[in-house]
Amino acid sequence: MNQQSIPLVSSAIGTRRELTVFRFGPAHSDQKVFIQASLHADETPAMLTAVLLKRRLLELEAQHALAAQVVLVPVANPIGLSQYVLGQFVGRFELDSGKNFNRHFLPFDRVIDRAKDALGADPLENRRLVRQLMRDELEFRTPRNEFESLQHELLKLSYDADLVIDLHCSQEAAMHIYTNETGWPEFEPLARYLGSRASMLANDSGGQSFDEAHSLFWHQLQQSLPASKPVSIGTFAVTVECRGQRDVSYEVAQQDADALIDYLIWRRALHGDPKPLPDLPMPATPLAGSEQLVAPVSGILVHRAEVGATVRAGDALFDIVDPLTDATTTIVSRNDGVLYMRRAIRFVTAGAALGRVTGTQPTRTGYLLSA
Known part of the structure; x- marks a missing residue:
C-alpha cells in the first residue's frame, strides 16, 4: 500500500x-x-x-x-x-x-x-x-x-x-x-x-x-x-x-x-x-420514474411504511397530523415500487420533501436529483 x-x-x-x-x-x-x-x-x-x-x-x-x-x-x-x-x-x-x-x-x-x-x-x-x-x-x-x-x-x-x-x-x-x-x-x-x-x-x-x-x-x-x-x-x-x-x-x-x-x-x-x-x-428502473413525495400541509409526520418496503399505488406512506385541529392528511403512493428513501424529519412544513418511491415509467424531466 x-x-x-x-x-x-x-x-x-x-x-x-x-x-x-x-x-x-x-x-x-x-x-x-x-x-x-x-x-x-x-x-x-x-x-x-x-x-x-x-x-x-x-x-x-x-x-x-x-x-x-x-x-x-x-x-x-x-x-x-x-x-x-x-x-x-x-x-x-x-x-x-x-x-x-x-x-x-x-x-x-x-x-x-x-x-x-x-x-x-x-x-x-x-x-x-x-x-x-x-x-x-x-x-x-x-x-x-x-x-x-x-x-x-x-x-x-x-x-x-x-x-x-x-x-x-x-x-x-x-x-x-x-x-x-x-x-x-x-x-x-x-x-x-x-x-x-x-x-x-x-x-x-x-x-x-x-x-x-x-x-x-x-x-x-x-x-x-x-x-x-x-x-x-x-x-x-x-x-x-x-x-x-x-x-x-x-x-x-x-x-x-x-x-x-x-x-x-x-x-x-x-x-x-x-x-x-x-x-x-x-x-432496475428509470430515475425519471421515481416519485418524489412532498408534504401538502404542515404538521407532525407519522411514517406508515418502512424504507425498503414494496408498495402499490394507493398505499398509505405518511400521515401529517395538525396538532391544533387534529386534522390528518394521508400521503399515498402513486406508483407500484419500492419506498427506497425518506427524510429523517418528524415535523414538516408545507412543500417539504418526504421520500421517494421507484417507478417503471418516466414521469419527470430535467433536473432529477434532490438539492
Whole structure:
C-alpha cells in the first residue's frame, strides 16, 4: 500500500486541509479502480465501509491477489468534516458558498471538441488519446478556492479509472444505487452482491454529480463522434447509497465491504473465484420514474411504511397530523415500487420533501436529483 496526502487550496492564512489517498496493487496495471466515500461528509456509513474495505485490501495485497490498481479515498471531503453549526453536522453543502459538494463537477466539454479532430479508427487507442486530453485539461485548470480544489483533485485521481465507485448514504434508506443505462450491465452484479432494493438509471440527471462527471462525459463523447472515430468507454461509474445516516455498525459495513470485494473479484480486478451471483432483489428502473413525495400541509409526520418496503399505488406512506385541529392528511403512493428513501424529519412544513418511491415509467424531466 502506498499512502499519499494531497493538500487543498488553503482557505485562510494558517489553515490547510488535505485528501488522504491509499493505493493498492500494481501501479501500472491495465485496470484501475477508484473508490471514494463520504463526499457528502455527514454520510458516515460509507466511510466505515471504506475503512473495512481498506483492511481487506491490505490483506489481499499481501497475498498478491490484486490484478488491478485500486485507489481508495475513505474521507473524500475533509472540508465538510469540519462543518458544525450549533452542534449540527453540515456535510452536504459548503457553508461558505452553499454549494452541494456532489454537484456541478467541471465538465470536459473542451475535451469533446478537441477529440473530434484528434481521434482515428482504433477505439482503444482513441480511449488512450481521450484520457490524455482529459489529463491536459485538468492540468490546465487552476482551482480558485478550497471547494474547487477538492473537486479538481478528486477528478485528477479518478479521470483515468476504468471503474468509479462513489459511496454515499441517504437520510433513512434501503440500500440502492444510481448509474446510467450503459453502465447497468457492468453494475447489475454489484446490485446483486449488495442486495440493492432499488437501482435507478439515468444518462443525465442534470446535476453533474461525481459519477456523471465520468459516465456522462463518455456517453456524450460517443454520441458526438462519427462512426469512423469509435471510442471505447473509458469509465463506468456508480453511486452506491449505503442505506441511511444512522446505519453505522460493523456488521452492516462489513457486509457492504464484502460485497464490494465480491464484485471486484467478479470483475477480475482481484484474483479469485467469483461467488455465485445472488438473485437481483429488484429490477432496475428509470430515475425519471421515481416519485418524489412532498408534504401538502404542515404538521407532525407519522411514517406508515418502512424504507425498503414494496408498495402499490394507493398505499398509505405518511400521515401529517395538525396538532391544533387534529386534522390528518394521508400521503399515498402513486406508483407500484419500492419506498427506497425518506427524510429523517418528524415535523414538516408545507412543500417539504418526504421520500421517494421507484417507478417503471418516466414521469419527470430535467433536473432529477434532490438539492
